[in-house]
Amino acid sequence: MRILVTGGAGFIGSHVVDQFVEQGHEVAVFDDLSSGRREFVNPKARLVVGDLTDSNAIERCVAEFRPEVVDHHAAQIDVRRSVEDPALDARTNILGALALLGSCRRHGVRKFIYASTGGALYGEGRFLPATEDHPINPESPYGVSKHTLEHYLYLWKRLHNLDYTVLRYPNVYGPxxxxxxxxxxxxxxxxxxxxxxxxxxxxxxxxxRDYLYVADVVEANRLALSKGGGEMLNLGTGxxxxxxxxxxxxxxxxxxxxxxxxxxxxxxxxxxxxxxx
Ligand SMILES: NC(=O)c1ccc[n+]([C@@H]2O[C@H](COP(=O)([O-])OP(=O)(O)OC[C@H]3O[C@@H](n4cnc5c(N)ncnc54)[C@H](O)[C@@H]3O)[C@@H](O)[C@H]2O)c1
CATH class of the missing domain: 3.90.25.10 (UDP-galactose 4-epimerase, domain 1)
Known part of the structure; x- marks a missing residue:
């Protein structure tokens, strides 16, 4: 498969890239290296340095690489910064992601895997462990922006037949x-x-919090290549x-x-x- 991993130079995305490369997939990484690092990118993957908020850059990348699957990890991830500057957060996490969805639609991407958050989405736990049916009450602009893309994905499947799996991560840790x-x-x-x-x-x-080892998150991304279509799923230890x-x-x-x-x-x-x- 040809898979585009956005944020593939970052902590979690780079491990996902390693797994996809190991499985024999052809992988490209789109990352602006704002927090990601060039040396984390698997040498067998193609690195495209670009900013998600630059819709021309993302369009060029998708048009040239023609991925079948997009695994979306690039994001503004700083909760405190999102509180101080919600518009900056929304520019990457909502508008940037929408530009990516537009390119997916134009270039026939089949499936979209989305690294969402369970930790920042449900708000204060009313019942624990929280299931996917728990009320959604984000307590930061980051939680709002991450959740917003889930709505677009639900809609994009209906409007444009783009399949998706949303993975709601807890607190991830590891190398x-x-x-x-x-x-x-x-x-x-x-x-x-x-x-x-x-x-x-x-x-x-x-x-x-719920702390999950990064290899388990990678495994969920691997499974999402062929399973979990149209689903929004928590990852976690409970x-x-x-x-x-x-x-x-x-x-x-x-x-x-x-x-x-x-x-x-x-x-x-x-x-x-x-x-x-
Ligand atoms: N780490 C966690 O515990 C956790 C929990 C829930 C969800 N997530 C989600 O997982 C994903 C990866 O998080 P991470 O912890 O690996 O963080 P990270 O900062 O290591 O990875 C994010 C990557 O996205 C890139 N990036 C940021 N803004 C960009 C932009 N505008 N254009 C292009 N690339 C950009 C960064 O350079 C970096 O490589 C994020 O979407 C995050 O919301 C992480």
């Missing part, structure tokens, strides 16, 4: 996650502790883990003696969410 980023508590804490620095916790550390739990585990694994620093909670973050996959 290549940025330890200097705004999200990805495991990578950030490991990075700090390895440098002998105390991890900073926003709030009381009792916020609960187990909630608190930030304090993570600090305790990492302290013991890394033999780190210091204590965490506690700071003010951040706006736009829910207290408890974990997902029924």
């Amino acid at each position: 290549r996650q940025n330890p200097h980023g705004e999200a990805g508590v495991n990578a950030i804490f490991i990075g700090l502790m390895l440098r002998g620095k105390r991890p900073r916790i926003f709030g009381d550390g009792e916020q609960v 187990v909630g883990t608190s930030v304090n739990d993570i600090v305790r585990e990492l302290k013991s694994i890394l033999a780190f003696e210091g204590e965490a620093l506690y700071e003010a909670p951040r706006p736009g973050e829910v207290k408890r969410i974990y997902l029924d996959a």
